[in-house]
Amino acid sequence: MHGASPNAVDEVRWLSPDEQAAWRAYLRGTRLVATALDEGLTRHGTRLTEYEILSMLSEAPGGRLRMSALAQLVVQSRSRLTHTATRLERLGWVQRRAVREDRRGVELSLTPAGREVLERLAQVHVADVRRILLDRLTPEEFAALGRAMARVVEANEVSEDDC
Amino acid sequence: MHGASPNAVDEVRWLSPDEQAAWRAYLRGTRLVATALDEGLTRHGTRLTEYEILSMLSEAPGGRLRMSALAQLVVQSRSRLTHTATRLERLGWVQRRAVREDRRGVELSLTPAGREVLERLAQVHVADVRRILLDRLTPEEFAALGRAMARVVEANEVSEDDC
């Protein structure tokens, strides 16, 4: 669909040609980046979504995170995280632990093996991020990209606070 | 992983704190956007990836596209597109047709029913795109975002030409 069709039915504000073009670039570009990064990691036996989980755990204070918190960080459903965590646990890369204060809770953390794997993967991954995204943009362009997405993230956090 | 660790093993150029922050925002932001948009369409019985297929078909010259061309446009594997197309075909929204000049080829096009569905979906979708992305950014920010991603797309097209 396209253009501003002054139809009786729709009150929809369509995108201007410029907006349209930018949106197209966004959609296709983000998908290309995600695909390329995922492919890079897949060659080494992991998915981007799994990598992110390991990465978040490694940086979390105390090296552990509750399932829900982690799910929010990596933008996955709790159910999906449960399944993925089970897989990673079977690989021996992460471990679950009950949390004291809240007996409903479960904390995930890296095993030594998981930490090792992550360190190895991080090298290829960072190189990929540079090659696919950073090196293709000027520092200013990349900074602008970061700022824009940061505002989107921020706006999202606000909008879901008032629920 | 993080920080610049002057380790004997790695020659890896890690991300600077600023780069790191921007990259994080990118990753999380793009995922939030994709999730939110997908949710919006799912409420109306379609996935974003399916919507994109319908949308590309509706804008293609002649209203039809070869499978491979479409797959490239929406950044999906040919296999995935085959499966999705079969689903959409069963719904009666698209139809396959053999192409004359190249007897290996298959062209996909919208059915009238598919066009109708798309028109209905487009309204909710455009509203979602505005709400989730456009309205959260200034026009300048959005334009910058578009430019950055356009360069990524462009760079990708160049880099896969010389294969």
Added chain:
DNA sequence: GGAATATGGTTGAATGGTCAACTGTTCCCC
């Protein structure tokens, strides 16, 4: 203090996606 409700996490069935192998067609070039 106990019922109602919300939260944290898991489960399994159904659906969607990936991967590697396959068919049929076209292109290349000797």
Added chain:
DNA sequence: GGGGAACAGTTGACCATTCAACCATATTCC
């Protein structure tokens, strides 16, 4: 013009994700 490589698309088995239902624990509030 015939053999081999490359291309277009499909298939089916396997793996990942979604969705709705579920159990257990916390919280709220009368």
